[in-house]
Amino acid sequence: MTTVTPPSTAPRTVLESVDPATGEVVGAVPITPVESIPAVVAAARRAQVAWSAVPLEKRREILARAAEALSADSSALGTLVTREMGKPLPEGIGEAKHGASAYLEDLAEIARSLAPIDRSDARTCSQLRFDPLGVAAVITPWNFPVLMAQDSVLPALLAGNAIVFKPSEETPLVGDRWAAPIREALRAAGHDEVLQVVHGDEAQGRALVRADVDLVVFTGSRAAGADILSAAAGTLKRVVLELGGKDPLVVLADADLDAAAAFAARNCFRNAGQVCVSTERIYVDRAVSERFTALLVEKARGLRQGAGTEAGVAVGPMVNARQKAMVLRQIEDAVRRGAKVLLGGTAGEGNFVPPTVLVDLDHAMPIMREETFGPVACVMSFRDEEEAVRLANDSPYALGGAVFGSDARATRVAERLTSGMVGVNRGCGGAEGTPWVGARQSGYGFRGGPEGHRQFAQVRVISKTRPSEGA
């Protein structure tokens, strides 16, 4: 008789990171027990006292000491990005190199934003200060594991806060490796424990939000954002929430159709659609929709799919089986309700979903309402500008968006979209110094630019009566 060992009910102690393209284990980290998180936060709070007493310029200088090591490690870090979450190698390495090359300038820009400002009127001289809040929980997703960490951790640290950083459970190795040189620079300057990394999934994230932190800097899904907001309410913790999107692309009849289709192919399928500002809904003037759709299908067909480490691959896998199942569920549901598949539409091997183009859609379908986060282009047509604007704005999400058409018409339509960021004949990212900002349920707070950086600090005003003239 054979005995069957029941599955262990003991909590997992090790988090294995798995390559989504091959299923190979890339490495592992110890999971931070949920019950030890309050102690980690308490240690961060103790360390924050000395860190907050360091002048801003000196803090910047200490953090700047990590720049060389980050730069030297950027190719290896970028390769690890690809191994852990699947994006093509040039994009993984590109992300890490971009982070490393922007590192010093990021610090300089944040420091400029946090410097005190003198404001005076006829009677009062005031100093506007951007002081530390205390301990910040930084919780990040896996889709841009270097840049999301850098954009959140740096302003929070430079503002004089201590940080407890929880990278995504899909990319723990990147989280550790990116933070290591910064932790080393802090340790060498006598500020051990100012930046700590904890590992785990939603359970650790929830415990961290509920611990004694003053600020939660979160990038991730709308559902988790809503949970965080309600958990933060009890003690009125500050929150910065960068959430999901369902970005529209509006293609007007006078658009350069080839450019619009090239943009759509790039922005629907980049990172296998796992980008918060992926184009998830396309609305095309019906006068040109057939031509546009044919161009899009042709370009999508030319994208090679495979493991991110293979040369020439443009589209990698979904990050995990759960994400794959969710994307396929949305596609299958849309097809059941009458959508037509022009390309892809069925499961690939392993975690792969092939680039998919769907038409004959409507807004009753979940695929037009919920974030898909997969390589799917959904094309609908519209009769006139009014309908285009109405459809594009008909979403609880409002992160990014794009409008292609003649400059004047496209600008007019862009101004009427409710998204936080809209590109005219380009993607939605703005110039240096403009914030990354979502509207409606895509976010609560924003990132970048002086106003963005200052959300990581407590604004305070110190005032004196202006000495009277001649006194």
Ligand code: NAD
């Ligand atoms: P996710 O919300 O599942 O997880 C994000 C992080 O939060 C992970 O570290 C996870 O462990 C943790 N977490 C999950 N539930 C939590 C909870 N209730 N309390 C505290 N922590 C919790 O998101 P994901 O799948 O990692 O990332 C994809 C999502 O991130 C998409 O919705 C995407 O649009 C969004 N995103 C937004 C931006 C932006 O700038 N707006 C950028 C990148 C990604």
